[in-house]
Amino acid sequence: MLIRFQVSNHRSIREPVELSLVVIDKDRPQARPLPLVGVSLVPVAGVYGANASGKSNLLSGFAWLLEAVASSLQTWHHAIPVDQFALASDFVTAFEIELSISGVRYEYLLEVDVSHVLYEALFHYPESKRRRLFEREELSVKTQRGLRNLAGAKQLLTGQTLFLSAAHRAEVPAISAVVSELAHYQTWGPIPVRPWPLASGAEFAPGSRPGLRVLDLFEEPAPPDLAAKTQGFADPLAAVKRQALGLLRLADLGISDIAAYPQQVRTLEGDVASRGSVIRFGHSIGDTRRDFPLAEESKGTRAWLDLIGPILQALQTGSLLCVDELDASLHPKLCAEIVRLFESPQTNPRNAQLVFVAHDTSLLACLNRDEVWLCEKRPDGSTRLGALSDFAGERVRKSQNLQAGYLGGRFGALPQVNELEFLRSLGLVG
Numbered sequence: 001m002l003i004r005f006q007v008s009n010h011r012s013i014r015e016p017v018e019l020s021l022v023v024i025d026k027d028r029p030q031a032r033p034l035p036l037v038g039v040s041l042v043p044v045a046g047v048y049g050a051n052a053s054g055k056s057n058l059l060s061g062f063a064w065l066l067e068a069v070a071s072s073l074q075t076w077h078h079a080i081p082v083d084q085f086a087l088a089s090d091f092v093t094a095f096e097i098e099l100s101i102s103g104v105r106y107e108y109l110l111e112v113d114v115s116h117v118l119y120e121a122l123f124h125y126p127e128s129k130r131r132r133l134f135e136r137e138e139l140s141v142k143t144q145r146g147l148r149n150l151a152g153a154k155q156l157l158t159g160q161t162l163f164l165s166a167a168h169r170a171e172v173p174a175i176s177a178v179v180s181e182l183a184h185y186q187t188w189g190p191i192p193v194r195p196w197p198l199a200s201g202a203e204f205a206p207g208s209r210p211g212l213r214v215l216d217l218f219e220e221p222a223p224p225d226l227a228a229k230t231q232g233f234a235d236p237l238a239a240v241k242r243q244a245l246g247l248l249r250l251a252d253l254g255i256s257d258i259a260a261y262p263q264q265v266r267t268l269e270g271d272v273a274s275r276g277s278v279i280r281f282g283h284s285i286g287d288t289r290r291d292f293p294l295a296e297e298s299k300g301t302r303a304w305l306d307l308i309g310p311i312l313q314a315l316q317t318g319s320l321l322c323v324d325e326l327d328a329s330l331h332p333k334l335c336a337e338i339v340r341l342f343e344s345p346q347t348n349p350r351n352a353q354l355v356f357v358a359h360d361t362s363l364l365a366c367l368n369r370d371e372v373w374l375c376e377k378r379p380d381g382s383t384r385l386g387a388l389s390d391f392a393g394e395r396v397r398k399s400q401n402l403q404a405g406y407l408g409g410r411f412g413a414l415p416q417v418n419e420l421e422f423l424r425s426l427g428l429v430g
Contacts, residue, residue, distance in 0.1 A: 007061035014382035024370035049375030054383025189324030212309035257282035303329035318350030327360035
């Protein structure tokens with residue numbers, strides 16, 4: 001589970017901002033206790049704020065770090081594709097992430113600039129004591145005594161690659177556990193990123209990292225990468241398909257079934273050959289059924305279909321899902337149901353987590369005070385992130401109507417609407 005994430009000097013984020021999922025109010029069933037770590041964590045965190053305040057850039061920094069760990073060996077060659085704060089790029093870009101894996105706390109730290117990895121370290125806390133797995137300053141690396149398999153990782157190291165990426169190949173269990181955990185994390189939505197240049201001259205955008213595509217469950221034959229995408233699932237695929245259909249029916253979209261029909265084409269010789277399958281969605285009214293292709297379904301239906309796969313993957317594997325613009329094209333009730341899926345111990349027994357960015361304030365009714373984060377733009381254009389639970393201390397009570405308080409301006413992080421300036425631009429006032 002994610003304990004906290006911190007980033008600085010990334011896009012609109014200049015000074016460090018930190019998102020913590022540590023519980024404030026422990027006496028509720030949604031809190032997930034970690035006895036060996038000594039904290040309880042929330043399963044959901046919602047980030048709110050005005051447009052252009054930097055909400056999506058928080059997820060962008062998270063997506064950047066995930067992709068860096070996964071592919072720095074393959075994609076970083078002569079430079080590091082940092083996306084620094086544009087108005088003052090005179091300091092390093094830094095990340096910190098803390099995780100709980102099998103009850104053990106891990107802490108990974110990274111500092112980079114455009115040309116070098118300046119500092120990198122991985123610590124763990126077996127028996128609650130901090131121990132170094134590795135610590136690196138530029139090309140100098142110190143490792144935990146007894147980790148003899150890391151000699152090869154040191155040979156792969158350059159000034160532009162992460163030691164964590166290289167050390168994963170050495171199959172050191174404690175290090176591989178961190179890389180595998182991060183590999184299961186998903187980011188979904190219109191997350192803003194700057195493309196990374198590749199050695200081939202192409203570009204790669206490390207934004208959305210969705211895993212399972214729900215329609216892959218119904219393809220016949222199954223896509224070749226389906227086994228990899230469903231690795232670690234707690235339930236068999238037949239059960240996951242039933243859950244996907246259940247989520248479709250939950251949304252009351254009129255879809256009763258999903259079916260794959262053989263697709264046949266005529267060859268140049270005039271023969272009829274099979275060419276995979278085409279997915280159609282069954283709509284039933286009484287005894288009448290009609291099947292429609294995906295292109296004829298509504299934008300909202302397609303948005304819901306896109307989300308079902310990542311949601312199921314997170315719930316099945318007990319991993320993290322970050323969603324930008326959760327409320328885009330979805331009814332508020334559906335967004336609330338997504339939040340409840342992660343909040344409920346019955347539907348989320350494996351401690352999956354959801355971090356989302358939204359404007360829909362009705363979702364605040366589904367959240368506790370320690371599950372809400374607020375973004376604001378400073379006068380210099382940089383992003384400030386604060387926990388709602390920190391606002392005025394105990395005055396943000398458990399019973400506080402968060403939606404009314406937020407819309408009433410009590411917590412800040414609202415757009416400053418200048419109606420007078422707009423009327424002046426129309427020539428309606430002097």
